[in-house]
Amino acid sequence: MSVLDLAPPRDAGMVTRLWRFIRHNPALSLALAFLLLVLALALFSSFLPHDAYRQNVLVRNSGPSLKYWLGTDALGRDMVARLAVGARVSLTVAVASTIIAVAIGVLVGTIAAYAGGFIDNAIMRFVDSMYAFPDTLFAILFAALIKGQLGGDASGWMAPLAEAYRLSGGLLGVLLTLGLTGWVTTSRLVRAQVLSLKHAEYVLACRLAGASHWFIIRKHLLPNTLPVILIAVTFVVPNAILLEAGLSFIGVGIDPPTPSWGTMIASGAQSIQSYPHLLVFPALAIGLTLLALNVVGDALRDLLDPAVSASRGAAT
Amino acid sequence: MLSFLIKRILSAIPTLLIAYTLVFFIAHATPGSPWDSGGNRPIEPSIKAVLDAKYNLDKPLYVQYTSYLWNALRGDFGPSYRDRTQSVNDIVARFLPVSLKLGAAAMLLAVLLGLPLGALAALTRHPAVDGLIRMISTLGISMPTYVVTSILIVSLGVGLGLVPTFGWKGLFTASSLVPIFSLALAPLAAVIRCFRTSMLEVMNLDFVRTARAKGMKPLPIIIHHMGRNALIPAITVAGSYAAYVLVGSFFVESIAGIPGFGRYFVLAIAARDYPVIIGTTLIYAVIVVVINLLVDLSYFLLDPRARLEQGR
Numbered sequence: 001m002s003v004l005d006l007a008p009p010r011d012a013g014m015v016t017r018l019w020r021f022i023r024h025n026p027a028l029s030l031a032l033a034f035l036l037l038v039l040a041l042a043l044f045s046s047f048l049p050h051d052a053y054r055q056n057v058l059v060r061n062s063g064p065s066l067k068y069w070l071g072t073d074a075l076g077r078d079m080v081a082r083l084a085v086g087a088r089v090s091l092t093v094a095v096a097s098t099i100i101a102v103a104i105g106v107l108v109g110t111i112a113a114y115a116g117g118f119i120d121n122a123i124m125r126f127v128d129s130m131y132a133f134p135d136t137l138f139a140i141l142f143a144a145l146i147k148g149q150l151g152g153d154a155s156g157w158m159a160p161l162a163e164a165y166r167l168s169g170g171l172l173g174v175l176l177t178l179g180l181t182g183w184v185t186t187s188r189l190v191r192a193q194v195l196s197l198k199h200a201e202y203v204l205a206c207r208l209a210g211a212s213h214w215f216i217i218r219k220h221l222l223p224n225t226l227p228v229i230l231i232a233v234t235f236v237v238p239n240a241i242l243l244e245a246g247l248s249f250i251g252v253g254i255d256p257p258t259p260s261w262g263t264m265i266a267s268g269a270q271s272i273q274s275y276p277h278l279l280v281f282p283a284l285a286i287g288l289t290l291l292a293l294n295v296v297g298d299a300l301r302d303l304l305d306p307a308v309s310a311s312r313g314a315a316t
Numbered sequence: 317m318l319s320f321l322i323k324r325i326l327s328a329i330p331t332l333l334i335a336y337t338l339v340f341f342i343a344h345a346t347p348g349s350p351w352d353s354g355g356n357r358p359i360e361p362s363i364k365a366v367l368d369a370k371y372n373l374d375k376p377l378y379v380q381y382t383s384y385l386w387n388a389l390r391g392d393f394g395p396s397y398r399d400r401t402q403s404v405n406d407i408v409a410r411f412l413p414v415s416l417k418l419g420a421a422a423m424l425l426a427v428l429l430g431l432p433l434g435a436l437a438a439l440t441r442h443p444a445v446d447g448l449i450r451m452i453s454t455l456g457i458s459m460p461t462y463v464v465t466s467i468l469i470v471s472l473g474v475g476l477g478l479v480p481t482f483g484w485k486g487l488f489t490a491s492s493l494v495p496i497f498s499l500a501l502a503p504l505a506a507v508i509r510c511f512r513t514s515m516l517e518v519m520n521l522d523f524v525r526t527a528r529a530k531g532m533k534p535l536p537i538i539i540h541h542m543g544r545n546a547l548i549p550a551i552t553v554a555g556s557y558a559a560y561v562l563v564g565s566f567f568v569e570s571i572a573g574i575p576g577f578g579r580y581f582v583l584a585i586a587a588r589d590y591p592v593i594i595g596t597t598l599i600y601a602v603i604v605v606v607i608n609l610l611v612d613l614s615y616f617l618l619d620p621r622a623r624l625e626q627g628r
Contacts, residue, residue: 129334136566137600141342141593144585149345242460249462250566250582265462269571272481276470287463294458 021303028299031292038289042088050078052085052259061275071277074267079278082259083285089260090289093174093244098236100179105186106229110217112187113194124191130184138181139243143252146173169258174247178240186232193228194221227304234297238290245286261286317616317623324612328605332598336388339597340381343590371395384594393595398587404595407580412599415569415576417487419562422499426561427554430504434511434550435538438519449508456505462567465498469572482573495572499565503557510553514546521545547618555611559604 022029045052050068056076063071070079112123130138149158150165150173165172197203197220206216247253248262256263261282268279368374371394375383387394393404437449472494473481485491518524519542527537569579577596584592615622 125330126334129331129338136560137597138338140566140582140585141339141597145342145345148588238458245460246462246567249570251586265466269466272466272469272571273474276474279466280470283463283466287459287467290460291455291458294454298454 021299025299027295031295034288034292035296038087038285038292039091041084042091045081045084045088048078048081048084050081052077052081053257054078061271061278063275063277070281071275073264073278074271074275079281082264083261083282086259086261086264086282086285087289089171089254089258090241090244090286092171093178094237094240097175097178097182097240097244098233100175101182101236101240102186102229102232103183104179105183105232106190106222106225108183109187109190110194110221110225113191113198114213114217114221116198120191123187127184127187130181131188135181135184135239136243136246139177139247140250140252142181143173143177143247146176147252170248170253170255171258174244174253177247178243182236182240182243185235186229189228189232190225193225197221197224231301231304234293234300238293238297241286241293242290321609321613324609328609331605332601335601336385336594336598337381339594340384343588343593344377344380371397384591388595388598393598394591396584396589396592398584398589398592404591407592408577408595408599411575411577411580414484414574415578416562418492418495418574418576419499419558421487421492421496422561423503423554423558425496425500426503426507426557429500430507430554431511431543431547431550434508435515435543437508437512438515439538449512453505453508453512456501457509459501460567461498461502461565462571464501465494465568465571468494468498484572484574491572495568495574498568498572499561503554503561506553506557507550511546511550514549515542518542518546544618548615551614551618552611555607558607559600562603562607 022032041048054077056072058076059068059072060076061072061074062068062076065071068078068080070083072078073082108123108127112120112127146165147170150162161172203216203220206220211219244253245260245262245265248260249266251266253262254260264282265279265286268275268282272279365374373380384394391405393408396402396404396407399407433449433452437446440446469479469481472478479490479493483491524537524541527541566578566582568574569576570582580592581596584596
């Protein structure tokens with residue numbers, strides 16, 4: 001018997017382990033499959049049989065049929081196509097606003113923790129005040145402000161921004177709103193992590209060896225904060241989708257005729273008695289997407305940090 | 317305990333001030349004047365000047381900032397611009413009670429149902445029961461209120477005709493069932509999750525084993541020994557939901573047609589009704605602060621250790 005036989009079996013690769021984890025978790029597989037479907041619909045919405053903007057007064061408010069799988073809305077537009085374009089809006093908002101929000105959160109959290117003292121106190125006092133309110137409130141105020149500034153006839157340096165706002169169908173306003181209000185949780189998580197790393201011995205050693213603050217932050221603190229940042233992303237993404245639909249529902253988000261799940265729910269709610277399918281399908285689309293994202297987020301948090309997922313109740 | 321109370325109340329002041337400042341400047345930075353009726357009939361400049369003068373809008377912003385704050389401190393939130401016969405105080409008196417009643421009922425439902433379900437999920441040896449309760453809580457945390465409200469109204473109201481699809485006839489009528497349940501679902505799910513986790517943590521501690529070894533009956537152990545200790549995190553979580561459930565959901569109130577505070581807030585934003593926006597946000601802030609204070613005070617009632625620590 002050679003020494004080689006006694007060596008522990010070689011670790012399975014990252015991909016293999018991940019695949020095994022997914023296969024042994026039926027809820028997770030279902031959730032991932034659903035998210036892939038939504039992604040495919042969003043990416044390939046132009047290949048669907050009907051156009052999302054094409055109106056046809058002859059088939060207004062028709063129920064699900066072979067020709068129109070999920071029926072048509074009050075202007076005779078195909079619901080499947082509109083839901084698919086709505087998915088594109090939702091996913092764009094989710095990805096872009098998460099990047100903005102997480103970037104701000106990481107920056108603020110790192111600065112607060114690394115600087116410490118007065119700066120930390122001032123930043124955290126502000127963060128605590130923001131935290132005292134449900135984000136919906138600030139998001140609505142912010143979105144109304146941005147819509148007011150950019151939605152009308154802007155002049156001077158604002159003119160190109162207003163043009164971009166108009167061209168994006170209100171998407172720009174939603175992105176700014178969610179980016180500027182969504183960073184609070186991330187900054188708290190990152191601050192706590194950086195605080196605990198800051199006094200680690202290897203950081204001290206690095207400092208003594210003459211490394212600059214920027215070098216330490218870039219090479220040691222940020223890489224070690226990555227799991228926490230990923231955990232923050234699992235909270236920020238569903239929240240962004242939820243808030244985008246909420247803002248559009250109230251009328252300060254995506255502007256018609258661009259379809260958004262939120263505006264579809266709002267207009268569906270008006271004909272709830274006669275044409276419930278106009279409300280039920282967009283509601284199901286967003287409900288199932290959020291459910292799937294939460295299931296994936298739960299699994300990701302379990303993988304990354306069991307301690308956080310145990311105390312999750314307080315954070316969600 | 318008194319010193320703790322005073323300290324907590326004092327620390328709420330900067331929070332409220334920051335909230336006021338933020339909302340004041342956001343509201344005033346939003347372009348357009350509250351007198352624009354929208355549409356193609358712009359308001360006569362001379363009339364606009366008179367209106368501006370009457371409501372102090374011609375004064376510099378910092379004067380408006382301090383004078384509004386001073387009036388608000390004395391309990392006067394100013395007139396509404398949108399509905400000029402009413403003051404913000406009238407509007408609050410008319411719309412807030414509806415939202416408060418609805419929210420209180422929802423919170424009560426969430427806690428009264430959430431604690432037993434959370435305990436059951438933790439204590440049961442049956443994986444199916446635990447799995448079912450966990451599924452309910454995941455569903456409740458992910459589903460937005462507007463989805464829950466719409467699906468319930470479509471299925472119960474339109475489909476089965478059990479509840480009215482729109483409108484509000486008081487707390488003890490069928491019209492309140494769907495809104496109460498939609499509002500309660502998120503806090504219910506959170507309470508279940510949190511209480512389940514903390515019951516699991518408490519379950520194997522020494523004092524529980526001792527109580528069991530003494531021959532105590534299971535139910536008193538669950539209530540007095542485990543429940544009381546596990547309750548504290550659950551109360552904190554419920555408190556974090558209480559504020560927004562109490563003040564009312566924009567979405568639930570709009571879909572179900574309830575004349576509440578949340579719906580009025582959205583209408584006020586559309587109409588640039590500064591005093592209503594600022595006033596409602598301030599009341600919101602005060603309610604959040606008061607609820608947080610109540611949650612902190614509940615620690616003293618539930619946990620003798622907290623009393624001891626503060627006594628030192």
